[in-house]
Amino acid sequence: MKKLISILSPCYNEEGNIEILYGKVKDIFAQLPQYSYEHIFIDNASTDKTVEILKCLATQDKNLKIIVNTRNFGVARSHFHGMRETYGDAVISLCADLQDPPELIPQLLKKWEDGYKIVCAIRSKREENFMLFSLRKLFYRILAKFSETEQIQNFFGFGLYDKAFMDIIRSYEDSYPYFRGFITETGLNRTELTYTQTKRSSGKSKHNFYILYDIAISGFVNHSKLLLRLASFIGFGVALLSLLISLVYLVLKLIWWHTFIAGTAPMVIGLFFFSSVQLFFIGIIGEYVGAIHTQVRKRPLVVEKERINFSKENAKS
Numbered sequence: 001m002k003k004l005i006s007i008l009s010p011c012y013n014e015e016g017n018i019e020i021l022y023g024k025v026k027d028i029f030a031q032l033p034q035y036s037y038e039h040i041f042i043d044n045a046s047t048d049k050t051v052e053i054l055k056c057l058a059t060q061d062k063n064l065k066i067i068v069n070t071r072n073f074g075v076a077r078s079h080f081h082g083m084r085e086t087y088g089d090a091v092i093s094l095c096a097d098l099q100d101p102p103e104l105i106p107q108l109l110k111k112w113e114d115g116y117k118i119v120c121a122i123r124s125k126r127e128e129n130f131m132l133f134s135l136r137k138l139f140y141r142i143l144a145k146f147s148e149t150e151q152i153q154n155f156f157g158f159g160l161y162d163k164a165f166m167d168i169i170r171s172y173e174d175s176y177p178y179f180r181g182f183i184t185e186t187g188l189n190r191t192e193l194t195y196t197q198t199k200r201s202s203g204k205s206k207h208n209f210y211i212l213y214d215i216a217i218s219g220f221v222n223h224s225k226l227l228l229r230l231a232s233f234i235g236f237g238v239a240l241l242s243l244l245i246s247l248v249y250l251v252l253k254l255i256w257w258h259t260f261i262a263g264t265a266p267m268v269i270g271l272f273f274f275s276s277v278q279l280f281f282i283g284i285i286g287e288y289v290g291a292i293h294t295q296v297r298k299r300p301l302v303v304e305k306e307r308i309n310f311s312k313e314n315a316k317s
Contacts, residue, residue, distance in 0.1 A: 002036040005029075005109070006088030010079045011096035012044040012072065015053055021094070022057055022064065024102040032106065041096065042067040042082035044075070045305075058308050066308040073302040079157070080177045081301040084170050091161045099197050100158040108160040111191050117162040118183055118190035123154045123197045152192075155180060164188065175299055231281040238277060242270075 007025055011018055022039060029037045041054050043066065051068055058064045067085065069078060083091065090112050094100055104121060111119040141153060157179055161169075168186050183190065 002034060003090070004088040005035050005037045006086035006091045007037060007039045007105075008079075008082045008086055008091060008093050009039065009041050009096045010044065010075060010082055011041055011046065011050055012075075012078075013046045013048045013050060014096040015046075015049040017098045018050060018096050019053055019057065021096055021098055021102065025094070025105070026061070026063075028102060028105050032109070035109070038063050038065055038086075038088065040065045040067065040082060040086060042078055042085075043069065044072045044078045045069050055308060062309050065310055066306075068305045068307075070303045070305045076177060076179065077175075077301045080169075080174075080179055083161075083166065083179070084301075086166065087163075089163050091163075091166055093157050093159060093161070095158065101195060101198070104193060104195060107193055111193065112160050112162065114191075115189070116191045117165055117188040118186075119160040120152055120155045120183065120190060120192045121158040122152070122192050122194045123156065124194040151181065152183060155183075155192075159193075162188070173298070175301065177301075231284060234277065235281070238274065242274075 009018075009021060018041065025037075025039050029035060041064070043051050043054065045068070051066070054064070054066050058066055067082060072078075073081075079093070083093065090109070092105060092108060094102060094105075100121065108119045108121070165186060165188055168188075169182060172182070
């Protein structure tokens with residue numbers, strides 16, 4: 001019996017890319033007759049012709065399956081929900097923007113057949129603004145250094161996941177998951193492949209500054225207490241510095257009692273400095289409280305509008 005490979009492609013307003021991606025995946029599996037496959041697109045309520053194109057393709061190919069969300073639930077929630085709705089012997093996460101090369105699929109499968117449960121595709125280079133690429137690398141290095149679990153640098157989800165890993169993932173009840181962090185938490189054996197990510201051939205990136213910030217903070221909140229502990233350390237350090245400055249001013253005043261005038265500038269500067277430190281760490285604490293609030297509400301990852309080409313037993317999540 002052929003092994004079933006599930007390809008998951010999250011998409012949002014990718015009308016210029018999805019048909020090309022679908023064709024590439026189909027051609028690749030035509031050269032891999034030892035496998036059967038399904039290509040699942042989970043659409044985050046696109047406002048262009050993405051869903052229309054997918055439906056047209058789905059009428060001609062039952063291997064193409066579609067999940068359409070009622071609204072845009074964000075890339076993290078939509079992707080995680082899609083992963084949990086795949087039931088192949090192995091799952092390959094492949095974004096619809098064509099920046100992650102489908103041509104790596106045979107190599108991913110080869111590593112899987114060698115016995116690895118997880119095969120991570122690592123970006124060795126990225127054709128983008130040098131400053132942005134450097135900031136990304138810096139962030140993931142910091143997260144890897146201070147995380148309570150191992151973090152894989154320059155890994156963004158593109159890779160292959162064995163059914164054993166997916167069974168574990170389905171047991172996770174997380175309303176706002178940080179999927180990349182789950183890889184090392186499971187402890188399953190893994191390996192890596194490197195590739196160069198290319199520029200978009202069509203459309204615009206949906207990852208604006210807010211989304212990138214949200215992902216970054218989610219990584220820290222889920223896998224590190226660094227920011228909370230940093231608040232304690234800086235608070236202690238600032239308190240000690242304040243005490244030393246106060247002692248210096250006291251000594252200077254005692255020595256030059258009639259001539260030494262402190263003025264209001266140090267007081268105003270100190271007031272604004274301490275206020276900014278307090279506000280900064282109140283915001284950090286707020287991020288952790290917000291993460292707790294998200295979890296305790298236990299809302300569904302997404303709400304589906306419709307499914308296409310799914311069998312009856314998988315018609316609903």
